[in-house]
Amino acid sequence: MNWGVDGVTVVLGGSEVLHDVTLNAIPGQVAAVVGGDGAGKTTLLRTLIGRILPSSGAVRAPSIVDSGFMPTGASGVWTDLSVNENIAFVAAARGMAGPELADRRAELLAAAGLSKAADRLAGDLSGGMRQKLAFCLAILHRPRLLVLDEPSTGVDPVSRVDLWRLISRAAAADTAVVMSTAYLDEAERAATCLVLDGGRVLADGTPADVLAAAPGTLTTGSAPAGPAELSWRRGHQTRSWHPGPPRPGEQPRDPDMEDCVIALTLDAQQTGAA
Numbered sequence: 004m005n006w007g008v009d010g011v012t013v014v015l016g017g018s019e020v021l022h023d024v025t026l027n028a029i030p031g032q033v034a035a036v037v038g039g040d041g042a043g044k045t046t047l048l049r050t051l052i053g054r055i056l057p058s059s060g061a062v063r064a065p066s067i068v069d070s071g072f073m074p075t076g077a078s079g080v081w082t083d084l085s086v087n088e089n090i091a092f093v094a095a096a097r098g099m100a101g102p103e104l105a106d107r108r109a110e111l112l113a114a115a116g117l118s119k120a121a122d123r124l125a126g127d128l129s130g131g132m133r134q135k136l137a138f139c140l141a142i143l144h145r146p147r148l149l150v151l152d153e154p155s156t157g158v159d160p161v162s163r164v165d166l167w168r169l170i171s172r173a174a175a176a177d178t179a180v181v182m183s184t185a186y187l188d189e190a191e192r193a194a195t196c197l198v199l200d201g202g203r204v205l206a207d208g209t210p211a212d213v214l215a216a217a218p219g220t221l222t223t224g225s226a227p228a229g230p231a232e233l234s235w236r237r238g239h240q241t242r243s244w245h246p247g248p249p250r251p252g253e254q255p256r257d258p259d260m261e262d263c264v265i266a267l268t269l270d271a272q273q274t275g276a277a
């Protein structure tokens with residue numbers, strides 16, 4: 004069974020926050036949802052897990068017992084409880100106990116590098132450790148659908164690698180994983196990638212499909228090649244973008260996922276403004 008949403012439109016506070024969005028979550032795969040601030044990522048994930056009702060469209064999700072959700076910013080963690088107590092609390096709510104719980108807790112804490120921190124207050128953990136604990140809480144009951152809202156935002160690069168390993172392990176165990184991310188290198192490693200802007204889907208498919216959908220022409224130089232609002236810094240270089248095919252003498256470069264998402268967003272803005 005594949006999970007996901009079909010053609011959902013969501014209206015919040017009188018504004019349309021998602022428009023006709025379709026997302027597929029396939030067991031054994033990671034689906035990444037990317038887009039700028041306010042694109043609608045959190046709303047999409049919350050719709051998928053049944054916390055927001057769409058005004059039209061359909062949601063295909065397992066029962067709450069088979070779903071796991073990690074809200075953004077490790078807000079699913081109780082900071083005044085220890086790591087073990089957090090796990091015991093969620094386990095009680097999930098009806099887990101005894102050797103099954105002990106084995107699962109040992110396995111998850113080891114995989115997350117938290118075994119030695121089991122008795123520490125969650126509020127005293129580093130940001131990355133707290134995110135990893137939040138992940139363990141979301142996946143404790145082996146959900147069939149795991150939904151993660153920006154699991155690695157604000158986490159140091161080493162913890163990001165750890166989190167990605169945990170996410171890949173979950174998918175390898177045949178869980179359907181949907182995650183929003185601000186890190187486009189993570190989106191590039193997902194099986195599928197959905198690019199949102201202003202509540203609309205700009206591109207969707209495998210990372211290769213999304214890269215192939217990059218509109219316009221991208222160039223690299225030491226300074227903007229056109230209007231400042233169509234240029235951005237990447238390391239020591241400046242990327243410049245314009246709609247349409249390359250102009251005479253231009254040397255276009257292939258976009259990576261970050262360039263591609265920016266180009267898609269600029270193109271949508273131009274189309275919207277036209």
Ligand SMILES: Nc1ncnc2c1ncn2[C@@H]1O[C@H](COP(=O)(O)OP(=O)(O)OP(=O)(O)O)[C@@H](O)[C@H]1O
Pocket residue numbers: 015016017018020038039040041042043044045046047
């Ligand atoms: N309860 C609400 N009432 C009205 N508007 C809302 C509500 N919740 C979210 N929005 C609006 O919906 C849009 C999408 O918000 P959402 O949080 O889904 O975006 P996001 O892509 O997750 O962004 P961010 O990464 O900044 O959290 C925003 O413009 C936001 O202001």
